Amino acid sequence: MVNIPRVNRIVKNPLFMELSLKNAQAEQKRKFCSHGFDHGLAVARIAYIFLMEEKNTSLSKEVIYAAAVLHDLGRWREYETGEDHAIVGAELAQPILEETGFTPEETEIIRIAIREHRCDPNAQLSVLGKALAYADDWARDCQSCKSQGECYKYSCEMDEIVS
Ligand SMILES: [Fe+2]
Numbered sequence: 001m002v003n004i005p006r007v008n009r010i011v012k013n014p015l016f017m018e019l020s021l022k023n024a025q026a027e028q029k030r031k032f033c034s035h036g037f038d039h040g041l042a043v044a045r046i047a048y049i050f051l052m053e054e055k056n057t058s059l060s061k062e063v064i065y066a067a068a069v070l071h072d073l074g075r076w077r078e079y080e081t082g083e084d085h086a087i088v089g090a091e092l093a094q095p096i097l098e099e100t101g102f103t104p105e106e107t108e109i110i111r112i113a114i115r116e117h118r119c120d121p122n123a124q125l126s127v128l129g130k131a132l133a134y135a136d137d138w139a140r141d142c143q144s145c146k147s148q149g150e151c152y153k154y155s156c157e158m159d160e161i162v163s
């Protein structure tokens with residue numbers, strides 16, 4: 001198992017904890033999927049497996065996991081102001097990545113991927129952005145969701161996803 005100390009530092013980072021709590025509070029009554037740490041971790045694991053299967057070794061496990069656990073951190077702001085949480089999240093991630101020891105180059109790769117995570121994965125995206133975009137969908141168990149009929153994200157293909 002690869003050691004990922006900087007990701008463990010993100011999880012304990014005061015700003016990360018504060019904003020995660022804001023997300024949890026904003027989603028208390030949400031009937032669709034929520035965006036807590038369990039979702040970030042699921043996206044991390046799936047994105048990592050995806051990149052391993054693609055034989056893409058240009059990104060470290062820490063960079064992949066950091067992007068995934070941070071990707072929805074701006075959700076609460078979208079509920080408050082309507083801003084795109086992908087754009088907001090990339091901004092919010094900056095000080096957290098600096099405080100937890102990521103280099104400026106790694107930080108830029110992660111911030112681009114967070115900005116891209118809502119895009120069509122078939123579009124022209126960065127390697128990590130594409131992995132996050134796929135993993136974000138594959139991390140959801142739409143098949144057994146009670147809100148499936150009302151969900152904007154749901155499509156028949158989501159029933160086929162078992163990876
Ligand atoms: Fe998102």
Ligand SMILES: [Fe+2]
Pocket residue numbers: 035039043071072136
């Ligand atoms: Fe997500």
